Amino acid sequence: MAYVGSYLEKIIGRQVIITDCSGFIHYPYISYNIKHIDDSFVTLPNLSKNDYLYSETEKCLYYRIICSDSSACIIVRNLPASRVPLALTTLKQAKLAVKCYFSQINQTKKNAAIFEREMYEYLFGQSTANIADILALGNYQLSLDYVYYVDVMALRDVKNSKQWAAIMSYSREFLKRVAPEAFMISGPRFAVYMFPAKLKAMGIETFKTTLEKIYHVSASFGRSQPHPLYNLRRSCNEARIALHYPHVMGIEAEIQYFSDLGIFTPLFSQELEIVKMFCRNTLEPLFDHDTKNESSLLPTLSELVNSNFNLKETAKNLFIHVNTLYYRIKKIEQLLNVDLSLMSTRVNLSTALKSWSLLHMSGLWDCDRIA
Secondary structure (H helix, E strand, O other): OHHHHHHHHHHHOOOEEEEEOOOEEEEOOOOOOHHHHHHHEOOOOOOOOOOEEEEOOOOEEEEEEEEOOEEEEEEEOOOOHHHHHHHHHHHHHOHHHHHHHHHHHHHHHHHHHHHHHHHHHHHHOOOOOOHHHHHHHOOOOOOOOOEEEEEEEEEEOOOOHHHHHHHHHHHHHHHHHHOOOOEEEEOOOEEEEEEEHHHHHHOOHHHHHHHHHHHOOEEEEEEOOOEEHHHHHHHHHHHHHHHHHHHHHOOOOOEEEHHHOOOHHHHHOOOHHHHHHHHHHHHHHHHHHHHHHOOOHHHHHHHHHHOOOOHHHHHHHHOOOHHHHHHHHHHHHHHHOOOOOOHHHHHHHHHHHHHHHHHHHOOOOOOOOOO
Protein backbone atom coordinates (compact mmCIF):
# COMPACT_ATOMS: atom_id res chain seq x y z
CA MET A 1 0.00 0.00 0.00
CA ALA A 2 2.97 2.31 0.58
CA TYR A 3 3.95 1.97 -3.11
CA VAL A 4 0.39 2.74 -4.32
CA GLY A 5 0.03 5.73 -1.99
CA SER A 6 3.37 7.26 -2.89
CA TYR A 7 2.69 6.70 -6.62
CA LEU A 8 -0.64 8.54 -6.39
CA GLU A 9 0.94 11.43 -4.49
CA LYS A 10 3.64 11.71 -7.13
CA ILE A 11 1.18 11.78 -10.05
CA ILE A 12 -1.50 13.97 -8.43
CA GLY A 13 0.92 16.19 -6.54
CA ARG A 14 -1.21 16.29 -3.38
CA GLN A 15 -1.35 14.45 -0.06
CA VAL A 16 -3.13 11.09 -0.32
CA ILE A 17 -4.71 9.10 2.51
CA ILE A 18 -6.05 5.55 2.08
CA THR A 19 -8.49 4.23 4.67
CA ASP A 20 -10.84 1.32 5.26
CA CYS A 21 -14.60 1.81 5.58
CA SER A 22 -14.29 2.78 9.28
CA GLY A 23 -11.83 5.57 8.52
CA PHE A 24 -8.77 3.72 9.83
CA ILE A 25 -5.69 4.91 7.91
CA HIS A 26 -3.67 2.29 6.02
CA TYR A 27 -1.58 4.88 4.19
CA PRO A 28 0.47 6.76 5.20
CA TYR A 29 1.86 4.53 7.92
CA ILE A 30 0.94 5.73 11.41
CA SER A 31 3.47 4.93 14.11
CA TYR A 32 2.07 2.73 16.90
CA ASN A 33 2.29 5.41 19.53
CA ILE A 34 -0.59 5.34 22.00
CA LYS A 35 -0.40 9.12 22.40
CA HIS A 36 -1.31 9.58 18.74
CA ILE A 37 -3.99 6.92 18.34
CA ASP A 38 -6.50 9.61 17.31
CA ASP A 39 -4.36 10.31 14.24
CA SER A 40 -5.03 6.77 13.00
CA PHE A 41 -8.62 7.62 12.05
CA VAL A 42 -10.34 10.16 9.82
CA THR A 43 -14.05 10.96 9.58
CA LEU A 44 -15.52 9.85 6.26
CA PRO A 45 -18.56 11.40 4.54
CA ASN A 46 -21.52 9.29 3.44
CA LEU A 47 -20.52 7.72 0.13
CA SER A 48 -23.23 5.05 -0.02
CA LYS A 49 -24.85 6.61 -3.11
CA ASN A 50 -21.78 7.87 -4.99
CA ASP A 51 -18.33 6.59 -5.89
CA TYR A 52 -16.77 9.93 -5.05
CA LEU A 53 -17.46 13.21 -3.30
CA TYR A 54 -15.65 16.54 -3.57
CA SER A 55 -15.87 18.98 -0.67
CA GLU A 56 -15.46 22.57 -1.80
CA THR A 57 -14.96 23.83 1.76
CA GLU A 58 -12.34 21.21 2.68
CA LYS A 59 -10.88 21.05 -0.83
CA CYS A 60 -10.88 17.26 -0.38
CA LEU A 61 -11.74 14.51 -2.84
CA TYR A 62 -13.15 11.28 -1.36
CA TYR A 63 -13.04 8.29 -3.72
CA ARG A 64 -14.77 5.05 -2.70
CA ILE A 65 -13.63 1.60 -3.85
CA ILE A 66 -15.92 -1.40 -3.33
CA CYS A 67 -14.04 -4.45 -2.04
CA SER A 68 -16.30 -7.54 -1.96
CA ASP A 69 -18.53 -6.96 1.11
CA SER A 70 -16.66 -3.90 2.34
CA SER A 71 -15.12 -0.72 0.95
CA ALA A 72 -12.05 1.49 1.03
CA CYS A 73 -11.59 5.21 0.55
CA ILE A 74 -8.84 7.29 -1.05
CA ILE A 75 -8.70 10.87 0.14
CA VAL A 76 -6.86 13.58 -1.78
CA ARG A 77 -6.33 16.72 0.29
CA ASN A 78 -5.86 20.35 -0.77
CA LEU A 79 -7.08 19.58 -4.26
CA PRO A 80 -8.43 22.47 -6.40
CA ALA A 81 -11.78 21.78 -8.05
CA SER A 82 -10.23 22.24 -11.50
CA ARG A 83 -7.96 19.22 -10.92
CA VAL A 84 -10.69 16.80 -9.77
CA PRO A 85 -11.29 15.17 -13.23
CA LEU A 86 -7.58 14.41 -13.69
CA ALA A 87 -7.30 13.09 -10.12
CA LEU A 88 -10.29 10.79 -10.64
CA THR A 89 -8.67 9.33 -13.76
CA THR A 90 -5.49 8.61 -11.79
CA LEU A 91 -7.40 7.08 -8.86
CA LYS A 92 -9.28 4.73 -11.20
CA GLN A 93 -5.94 3.38 -12.41
CA ALA A 94 -5.04 2.43 -8.83
CA LYS A 95 -8.44 0.90 -8.11
CA LEU A 96 -7.46 -2.74 -8.72
CA ALA A 97 -4.35 -2.56 -6.54
CA VAL A 98 -6.29 -1.05 -3.65
CA LYS A 99 -9.10 -3.58 -4.08
CA CYS A 100 -6.65 -6.53 -3.94
CA TYR A 101 -5.00 -5.14 -0.81
CA PHE A 102 -8.26 -4.68 1.07
CA SER A 103 -9.64 -8.02 -0.13
CA GLN A 104 -6.72 -9.68 1.66
CA ILE A 105 -7.36 -7.52 4.71
CA ASN A 106 -11.04 -8.48 4.65
CA GLN A 107 -10.18 -12.18 4.54
CA THR A 108 -8.04 -11.69 7.64
CA LYS A 109 -10.97 -9.89 9.26
CA LYS A 110 -13.29 -12.80 8.41
CA ASN A 111 -10.92 -15.20 10.15
CA ALA A 112 -10.82 -12.83 13.13
CA ALA A 113 -14.64 -12.72 13.13
CA ILE A 114 -14.76 -16.52 13.44
CA PHE A 115 -12.40 -16.33 16.41
CA GLU A 116 -14.48 -13.62 18.06
CA ARG A 117 -17.73 -15.50 17.52
CA GLU A 118 -16.33 -18.69 19.05
CA MET A 119 -14.76 -16.83 21.96
CA TYR A 120 -17.95 -14.87 22.65
CA GLU A 121 -19.97 -18.10 22.71
CA TYR A 122 -17.37 -19.62 25.06
CA LEU A 123 -17.43 -16.68 27.49
CA PHE A 124 -21.13 -15.75 27.37
CA GLY A 125 -22.81 -18.97 26.27
CA GLN A 126 -22.56 -22.69 26.92
CA SER A 127 -19.75 -23.62 24.54
CA THR A 128 -17.74 -26.66 25.60
CA ALA A 129 -14.93 -25.91 23.15
CA ASN A 130 -11.32 -26.04 24.30
CA ILE A 131 -9.97 -22.57 25.07
CA ALA A 132 -6.63 -23.47 23.46
CA ASP A 133 -8.40 -24.35 20.18
CA ILE A 134 -10.30 -21.06 20.24
CA LEU A 135 -7.11 -19.06 20.81
CA ALA A 136 -5.52 -20.91 17.89
CA LEU A 137 -8.34 -19.65 15.63
CA GLY A 138 -7.09 -16.13 16.33
CA ASN A 139 -3.45 -17.13 15.80
CA TYR A 140 -2.70 -16.52 19.50
CA GLN A 141 0.09 -18.91 20.45
CA LEU A 142 -0.23 -18.40 24.19
CA SER A 143 0.42 -20.72 27.09
CA LEU A 144 -2.75 -21.35 29.10
CA ASP A 145 -0.70 -20.66 32.22
CA TYR A 146 -0.21 -17.03 31.19
CA VAL A 147 -2.02 -14.75 33.65
CA TYR A 148 -4.57 -12.34 32.18
CA TYR A 149 -7.22 -10.04 33.53
CA VAL A 150 -10.44 -9.11 31.74
CA ASP A 151 -12.25 -5.82 31.24
CA VAL A 152 -15.89 -5.92 30.12
CA MET A 153 -17.10 -2.63 28.65
CA ALA A 154 -20.67 -1.41 28.20
CA LEU A 155 -21.51 1.73 26.24
CA ARG A 156 -24.38 4.19 26.50
CA ASP A 157 -25.53 6.73 23.90
CA VAL A 158 -24.29 4.72 20.90
CA LYS A 159 -26.19 6.11 17.92
CA ASN A 160 -26.26 3.06 15.64
CA SER A 161 -24.50 -0.15 14.62
CA LYS A 162 -22.14 1.78 12.34
CA GLN A 163 -20.84 3.82 15.26
CA TRP A 164 -20.51 0.67 17.37
CA ALA A 165 -18.41 -0.91 14.59
CA ALA A 166 -16.21 2.21 14.40
CA ILE A 167 -15.66 2.10 18.17
CA MET A 168 -14.70 -1.57 18.00
CA SER A 169 -12.25 -0.82 15.18
CA TYR A 170 -10.74 1.96 17.28
CA SER A 171 -10.50 -0.44 20.24
CA ARG A 172 -8.54 -2.99 18.25
CA GLU A 173 -6.02 -0.38 17.21
CA PHE A 174 -5.71 0.68 20.83
CA LEU A 175 -4.87 -2.90 21.83
CA LYS A 176 -2.17 -3.12 19.19
CA ARG A 177 -0.49 -0.20 20.88
CA VAL A 178 -0.83 -1.71 24.35
CA ALA A 179 0.61 -5.16 23.70
CA PRO A 180 0.64 -7.79 20.93
CA GLU A 181 -0.51 -10.38 23.47
CA ALA A 182 -3.65 -8.42 24.37
CA PHE A 183 -6.82 -9.28 22.47
CA MET A 184 -10.52 -8.43 22.43
CA ILE A 185 -13.90 -9.64 21.27
CA SER A 186 -17.16 -7.78 20.80
CA GLY A 187 -20.82 -8.77 20.82
CA PRO A 188 -24.17 -7.03 20.52
CA ARG A 189 -23.98 -5.50 24.01
CA PHE A 190 -20.45 -5.75 25.36
CA ALA A 191 -16.81 -5.54 24.38
CA VAL A 192 -14.36 -7.76 26.24
CA TYR A 193 -10.68 -6.85 26.56
CA MET A 194 -8.07 -9.35 27.73
CA PHE A 195 -4.76 -7.95 28.95
CA PRO A 196 -1.63 -9.68 30.26
CA ALA A 197 -1.54 -9.12 34.02
CA LYS A 198 1.86 -7.42 33.76
CA LEU A 199 0.12 -4.47 32.01
CA LYS A 200 -2.41 -3.88 34.78
CA ALA A 201 -0.57 -0.80 36.00
CA MET A 202 -1.41 0.97 32.71
CA GLY A 203 -5.09 1.03 33.54
CA ILE A 204 -7.94 1.70 31.15
CA GLU A 205 -8.53 5.34 32.04
CA THR A 206 -6.70 6.79 29.02
CA PHE A 207 -8.64 4.61 26.61
CA LYS A 208 -11.96 5.41 28.30
CA THR A 209 -11.37 9.18 28.24
CA THR A 210 -10.31 9.21 24.60
CA LEU A 211 -13.18 6.96 23.51
CA GLU A 212 -15.77 9.19 25.15
CA LYS A 213 -14.21 12.32 23.71
CA ILE A 214 -14.11 11.07 20.12
CA TYR A 215 -17.44 9.26 19.91
CA HIS A 216 -19.50 11.20 22.49
CA VAL A 217 -20.56 8.06 24.35
CA SER A 218 -20.41 6.99 27.99
CA ALA A 219 -18.33 3.92 28.83
CA SER A 220 -18.43 1.73 31.93
CA PHE A 221 -15.93 -1.00 32.78
CA GLY A 222 -15.82 -3.98 35.07
CA ARG A 223 -12.40 -5.49 35.74
CA SER A 224 -11.65 -9.02 36.93
CA GLN A 225 -8.89 -10.31 39.13
CA PRO A 226 -5.94 -11.83 37.25
CA HIS A 227 -6.27 -15.52 36.40
CA PRO A 228 -4.51 -17.97 34.06
CA LEU A 229 -5.96 -18.24 30.57
CA TYR A 230 -7.43 -21.65 31.36
CA ASN A 231 -9.70 -19.74 33.78
CA LEU A 232 -10.65 -17.08 31.21
CA ARG A 233 -14.37 -17.76 31.64
CA ARG A 234 -14.05 -17.14 35.37
CA SER A 235 -12.23 -13.86 34.68
CA CYS A 236 -14.99 -12.76 32.33
CA ASN A 237 -17.69 -13.63 34.89
CA GLU A 238 -15.90 -11.57 37.53
CA ALA A 239 -15.69 -8.61 35.16
CA ARG A 240 -19.41 -8.89 34.34
CA ILE A 241 -20.29 -8.91 38.04
CA ALA A 242 -18.04 -5.89 38.64
CA LEU A 243 -19.58 -4.02 35.68
CA HIS A 244 -23.11 -4.25 37.14
CA TYR A 245 -22.14 -3.87 40.80
CA PRO A 246 -22.47 -0.02 40.93
CA HIS A 247 -26.01 -0.11 39.51
CA VAL A 248 -27.17 -2.83 41.92
CA MET A 249 -25.65 -1.00 44.87
CA GLY A 250 -26.90 2.41 43.80
CA ILE A 251 -23.44 3.95 43.58
CA GLU A 252 -21.57 5.79 40.83
CA ALA A 253 -18.47 4.11 39.46
CA GLU A 254 -17.52 3.96 35.78
CA ILE A 255 -14.55 1.66 36.39
CA GLN A 256 -15.28 -1.02 38.98
CA TYR A 257 -12.74 -3.61 40.13
CA PHE A 258 -13.92 -7.05 41.21
CA SER A 259 -11.42 -6.95 44.06
CA ASP A 260 -13.27 -3.92 45.52
CA LEU A 261 -16.75 -5.45 45.92
CA GLY A 262 -16.52 -5.96 49.68
CA ILE A 263 -18.29 -9.12 50.85
CA PHE A 264 -19.27 -9.91 47.26
CA THR A 265 -15.64 -10.46 46.21
CA PRO A 266 -15.17 -13.65 48.29
CA LEU A 267 -18.80 -14.65 47.63
CA PHE A 268 -18.47 -14.51 43.82
CA SER A 269 -14.97 -16.00 43.95
CA GLN A 270 -16.75 -19.30 44.54
CA GLU A 271 -18.36 -21.37 41.81
CA LEU A 272 -21.44 -19.60 40.46
CA GLU A 273 -23.62 -22.61 41.23
CA ILE A 274 -22.81 -22.19 44.92
CA VAL A 275 -23.93 -18.54 44.78
CA LYS A 276 -27.10 -19.53 42.91
CA MET A 277 -27.84 -22.22 45.48
CA PHE A 278 -27.46 -19.66 48.27
CA CYS A 279 -29.95 -17.36 46.51
CA ARG A 280 -32.42 -20.18 45.89
CA ASN A 281 -32.22 -21.55 49.44
CA THR A 282 -32.76 -18.08 50.85
CA LEU A 283 -35.36 -16.63 48.49
CA GLU A 284 -37.04 -19.47 46.60
CA PRO A 285 -40.25 -19.48 48.74
CA LEU A 286 -40.79 -15.86 47.65
CA PHE A 287 -40.09 -16.72 44.00
CA ASP A 288 -42.66 -19.50 44.09
CA HIS A 289 -45.28 -17.48 45.97
CA ASP A 290 -45.03 -14.46 43.66
CA THR A 291 -45.23 -16.69 40.57
CA LYS A 292 -48.26 -18.66 41.76
CA ASN A 293 -50.19 -15.75 43.25
CA GLU A 294 -49.02 -12.87 41.03
CA SER A 295 -47.98 -11.09 44.21
CA SER A 296 -45.09 -8.68 44.93
CA LEU A 297 -43.34 -10.03 48.01
CA LEU A 298 -39.89 -10.15 46.42
CA PRO A 299 -40.04 -6.52 45.19
CA THR A 300 -41.32 -5.56 48.65
CA LEU A 301 -38.36 -7.24 50.35
CA SER A 302 -36.00 -5.63 47.85
CA GLU A 303 -37.41 -2.17 48.60
CA LEU A 304 -37.11 -2.84 52.33
CA VAL A 305 -33.44 -3.67 51.89
CA ASN A 306 -32.82 -0.61 49.70
CA SER A 307 -34.41 1.68 52.32
CA ASN A 308 -32.52 0.04 55.20
CA PHE A 309 -35.85 -1.33 56.48
CA ASN A 310 -37.39 2.11 56.87
CA LEU A 311 -41.08 1.16 56.77
CA LYS A 312 -42.43 4.63 56.03
CA GLU A 313 -40.03 5.16 53.14
CA THR A 314 -40.66 1.66 51.78
CA ALA A 315 -44.44 2.15 51.77
CA LYS A 316 -44.03 5.51 50.05
CA ASN A 317 -41.75 4.09 47.35
CA LEU A 318 -44.12 1.17 46.72
CA PHE A 319 -47.20 3.44 46.69
CA ILE A 320 -48.94 1.31 49.31
CA HIS A 321 -50.40 1.92 52.77
CA VAL A 322 -48.22 1.10 55.77
CA ASN A 323 -50.78 -1.48 56.93
CA THR A 324 -50.41 -3.25 53.58
CA LEU A 325 -46.65 -3.24 54.11
CA TYR A 326 -47.08 -4.78 57.60
CA TYR A 327 -49.17 -7.56 56.05
CA ARG A 328 -46.52 -8.28 53.41
CA ILE A 329 -43.74 -8.31 56.02
CA LYS A 330 -45.62 -10.91 58.08
CA LYS A 331 -46.15 -12.99 54.95
CA ILE A 332 -42.44 -12.77 54.06
CA GLU A 333 -41.45 -13.83 57.59
CA GLN A 334 -43.88 -16.72 57.44
CA LEU A 335 -42.71 -18.00 54.05
CA LEU A 336 -38.99 -17.66 54.82
CA ASN A 337 -39.32 -18.66 58.48
CA VAL A 338 -37.28 -15.63 59.61
CA ASP A 339 -37.54 -12.63 61.91
CA LEU A 340 -36.95 -9.42 59.95
CA SER A 341 -36.24 -7.48 63.13
CA LEU A 342 -32.96 -9.37 63.57
CA MET A 343 -29.85 -7.76 62.06
CA SER A 344 -28.41 -11.15 61.07
CA THR A 345 -31.59 -11.89 59.07
CA ARG A 346 -31.46 -8.52 57.34
CA VAL A 347 -27.80 -8.95 56.37
CA ASN A 348 -28.41 -12.45 55.03
CA LEU A 349 -31.46 -11.42 52.99
CA SER A 350 -29.74 -8.30 51.71
CA THR A 351 -26.74 -10.34 50.55
CA ALA A 352 -28.97 -12.88 48.83
CA LEU A 353 -31.04 -10.19 47.07
CA LYS A 354 -28.02 -8.26 45.87
CA SER A 355 -26.37 -11.48 44.67
CA TRP A 356 -29.54 -12.47 42.81
CA SER A 357 -29.71 -9.01 41.18
CA LEU A 358 -26.04 -9.16 40.17
CA LEU A 359 -26.50 -12.59 38.61
CA HIS A 360 -29.59 -11.47 36.69
CA MET A 361 -28.17 -8.15 35.45
CA SER A 362 -24.92 -9.77 34.32
CA GLY A 363 -26.77 -12.57 32.50
CA LEU A 364 -25.25 -15.25 34.73
CA TRP A 365 -28.44 -16.50 36.36
CA ASP A 366 -29.56 -18.09 33.10
CA CYS A 367 -26.32 -18.89 31.28
CA ASP A 368 -28.14 -20.53 28.37
CA ARG A 369 -29.03 -17.05 27.14
CA ILE A 370 -26.28 -15.29 25.20
CA ALA A 371 -25.61 -11.81 26.59
